Amino acid sequence: MTTAARILVVDDEPDLLTLYELALIREGHQVQTASTLAEARSALAEATFDVLITDMRLPDGLGMELLRELAAARRPERSIMVTAYGSPETAVEALKAGAFDYLTKPVDLKQLRTVVASALQDAPAPARAAAPAASAAPAAPQAAAARPAPATPSPAAPAAPAAPAFEGEDISPQGQAALARLVGQSPAMQMAKQRIAKVARSMAPVLVHGESGTGKELVASAVHACSHRASGPFVPVNCGAIPENLLEAEFFGARKGSYTGATQDRAGFFQAAAGGTLFLDEIGDLPLAMQAKLLRAIQERRVRPLGATQEEPVDVRIVSATHKDLAAQVQAGHFRQDLYYRLNVIELIVPPLRERREDLPLLCQALLARIASEAGSPPLALTPQLMRDIASQPLEGNVRELENLLHRAVALGEVALAGSPGALDWADAARIAAAATPAWPPPAAAMPAPALAAAYPAAPPHAQPPQAFQTPQTLPQMPPQTPSLQAPLPQAPFYGQPAASAQPPQPYPLPSAVAAQPFVPPPAPAAFQPPAPTFAEQTARAAQAYGAPFSLEPAPAAPPAAPVSDAGLPPGEAVASGQTPLPSDLEAWLNEQERQVLIRALNETGFNRTAAAARLGLNLRQIRYRMARLGIVPPGSHAEESGNDGDDGEAA
Numbered sequence: 001m002t003t004a005a006r007i008l009v010v011d012d013e014p015d016l017l018t019l020y021e022l023a024l025i026r027e028g029h030q031v032q033t034a035s036t037l038a039e040a041r042s043a044l045a046e047a048t049f050d051v052l053i054t055d056m057r058l059p060d061g062l063g064m065e066l067l068r069e070l071a072a073a074r075r076p077e078r079s080i081m082v083t084a085y086g087s088p089e090t091a092v093e094a095l096k097a098g099a100f101d102y103l104t105k106p107v108d109l110k111q112l113r114t115v116v117a118s119a120l121q122d123a124p125a126p127a128r129a130a131a132p133a134a135s136a137a138p139a140a141p142q143a144a145a146a147r148p149a150p151a152t153p154s155p156a157a158p159a160a161p162a163a164p165a166f167e168g169e170d171i172s173p174q175g176q177a178a179l180a181r182l183v184g185q186s187p188a189m190q191m192a193k194q195r196i197a198k199v200a201r202s203m204a205p206v207l208v209h210g211e212s213g214t215g216k217e218l219v220a221s222a223v224h225a226c227s228h229r230a231s232g233p234f235v236p237v238n239c240g241a242i243p244e245n246l247l248e249a250e251f252f253g254a255r256k257g258s259y260t261g262a263t264q265d266r267a268g269f270f271q272a273a274a275g276g277t278l279f280l281d282e283i284g285d286l287p288l289a290m291q292a293k294l295l296r297a298i299q300e301r302r303v304r305p306l307g308a309t310q311e312e313p314v315d316v317r318i319v320s321a322t323h324k325d326l327a328a329q330v331q332a333g334h335f336r337q338d339l340y341y342r343l344n345v346i347e348l349i350v351p352p353l354r355e356r357r358e359d360l361p362l363l364c365q366a367l368l369a370r371i372a373s374e375a376g377s378p379p380l381a382l383t384p385q386l387m388r389d390i391a392s393q394p395l396e397g398n399v400r401e402l403e404n405l406l407h408r409a410v411a412l413g414e415v416a417l418a419g420s421p422g423a424l425d426w427a428d429a430a431r432i433a434a435a436a437t438p439a440w441p442p443p444a445a446a447m448p449a450p451a452l453a454a455a456y457p458a459a460p461p462h463a464q465p466p467q468a469f470q471t472p473q474t475l476p477q478m479p480p481q482t483p484s485l486q487a488p489l490p491q492a493p494f495y496g497q498p499a500a501s502a503q504p505p506q507p508y509p510l511p512s513a514v515a516a517q518p519f520v521p522p523p524a525p526a527a528f529q530p531p532a533p534t535f536a537e538q539t540a541r542a543a544q545a546y547g548a549p550f551s552l553e554p555a556p557a558a559p560p561a562a563p564v565s566d567a568g569l570p571p572g573e574a575v576a577s578g579q580t581p582l583p584s585d586l587e588a589w590l591n592e593q594e595r596q597v598l599i600r601a602l603n604e605t606g607f608n609r610t611a612a613a614a615r616l617g618l619n620l621r622q623i624r625y626r627m628a629r630l631g632i633v634p635p636g637s638h639a640e641e642s643g644n645d646g647d648d649g650e651a652a
């Protein structure tokens with residue numbers, strides 16, 4: 001149970017301040033209040049708090065300033081930003097500025113208590129009277145969605161450098177263990193681990209980005225294990241592996257009878273991950289319609305199970321991963337920009353193996369230890385020849401390819417027993433790896449034909465990875481960043497299905513001559529939404545696209561043409577220079593905005609209403625209703641719709 005914490009609440013509305021204060025005092029906390037930035041600053045100058053809750057807009061500035069000041073001064077307070085309803089950008093900005101979490105107005109007091117309790121959990125406690133109870137042992141992931149966690153490798157690297165310490169980060173033993181599973185001590189990996197430890201400590205969504213096989217799932221589970229949610233479940237979901245028609249039920253759950261075969265209520269991934277972390281792997285594979293639903297669930301923190309009438313609150317942290325260039329997917333219209341922006345609050349880049357070749361010996365040792373323990377064989381070691389073979393390969397498939405290579409080497413008897421005369425010691429392994437580092441990318445002709453790969457048939461069963469590692473995407477491994485990788489690999493769902501149903505490993509493909517392209521992390525979006533074309537541009541484009549009269553019924557009340565002057569405003573209203581004037585008819589103005597958005601979506605989808613609706617998170621019935629209300633008529637049809645949606649191929 002959480003004991004008395006010191007909380008500073010900053011809000012300029014006295015009623016709200018009292019409401020928050022009473023709710024928190026009832027929880028046993030000591031609460032101090034401030035109604036301006038200046039008051040908050042002086043309170044912070046005099047004392048240290050466990051938690052700061054601040055409104056965004058204050059009479060003398062923005063709550064964001066406090067957040068930045070706390071971060072710059074490395075203060076221990078965990079901050080919670082209260083944002084206005086419908087301003088997701090502010091929430092994202094606050095998380096980026098270091099807020100632990102945010103609350104949306106009107107603040108739900110139950111949610112306030114939950115978020116404060118989360119902030120206090122496992123936090124440094126300089127101001128508290130007593131620390132919270134130690135967190136329980138980690139709960140097993142929920143059966144519905146979780147796969148078995150990979151066995152912890154026990155790298156037998158006697159002379160390997162000592163495990164790194166993460167200065168300034170207070171990491172639990174569970175977090176340390178998860179970081180240790182992420183084998184590698186190169187500067188690139190050290191930086192990645194340092195960042196994991198740092199970003200784990202808030203509720204901010206994390207997007208893990210890296211080439212295939214670099215260990216993104218290990219990174220995600222390390223984020224979970226280092227976070228205050230480590231005692232909750234870690235639920236990995238492969239978004240590309242779930243049939244589209246099941247997505248909603250799988251994500252949000254389903255009520256008994258909501259679809260054929262739903263004989264009882266069923267929890268979805270969000271419910272399974274309650275109190276823990278939901279890991280959305282291959283997020284780039286999520287269809288657009290589901291992207292809209294996911295965005296809503298993340299923003300509202302509520303989901304509605306299929307067949308339910310009520311939404312229910314959910315408490316999950318989202319970590320997602322992709323090997324795709326999501327920014328390019330956004331540009332191409334395959335991924336919603338608002339969802340990208342929402343998931344990518346913090347980006348974690350996992351370095352490819354070519355940027356950390358010095359990790360090869362340690363990785364080989366860790367992977368061989370894992371293979372031996374899974375196969376029940378005595379400890380295994382590299383031979384000089386095997387190390388030479390491995391080190392001379394580009395390993396474009398990263399650690400997964402290395403793992404596959406070692407499996408095959410074990411199958412072909414190309415390894416030594418640890419401690420035997422043929423076993424390679426650490427220093428020699430490091431020397432060979434350093435000497436044999438290939439130029440990147442190696443010219444095809446210069447690539448050595450690795451004996452172990454050339455002779456490779458399918459590995460015998462005893463040498464194959466255990467079921468936890470047999471997800472079909474593990475083999476075969478294609479060079480990352482090649483066009484062929486853009487097509488989804490055949491995958492079996494790893495949620496709720498026995499691993500035995502996964503496809504068996506395929507023969508190892510010889511290193512291809514395809515030149516690896518450098519991994520380019522996606523650029524941060526320049527703005528939350530791209531500037532929408534003007535109404536005139538929309539209309540002109542539509543007319544051009546259809547060559548036929550593009551019938552747009554006149555809007556109920558068009559906004560004033562630019563440039564706008566004060567003249568159109570009600571008497572007494574002045575326009576501050578550079579600001580858009582307030583509309584004199586809000587209803588008409590909103591209608592016009594909606595109309596422009598609809599026309600744009602329709603335009604960009606070739607007037608396919610189903611596709612346009614999906615882009616906007618609507619269904620066909622809703623978009624048809626809105627089009628009719630706003631008098632938007634598809635080219636070639638009449639204002640009075642026949643109800644035929646032939647172009648969409650879908651019934652309303």
Ligand SMILES: Nc1ncnc2c1ncn2[C@@H]1O[C@H](COP(=O)(O)OP(=O)(O)OP(=O)(O)O)[C@@H](O)[C@H]1O
Binds near residue numbers: 212216219323363366
């Ligand atoms: N640093 C590492 N230390 C130990 N094992 C690793 C490391 N990185 C990856 N692996 C192992 O390599 C395999 C692939 O890792 P993982 O599935 O996490 O990669 P990924 O980046 O998620 O790949 P994909 O994008 O194809 O899903 C797993 O067996 C994992 O345990």
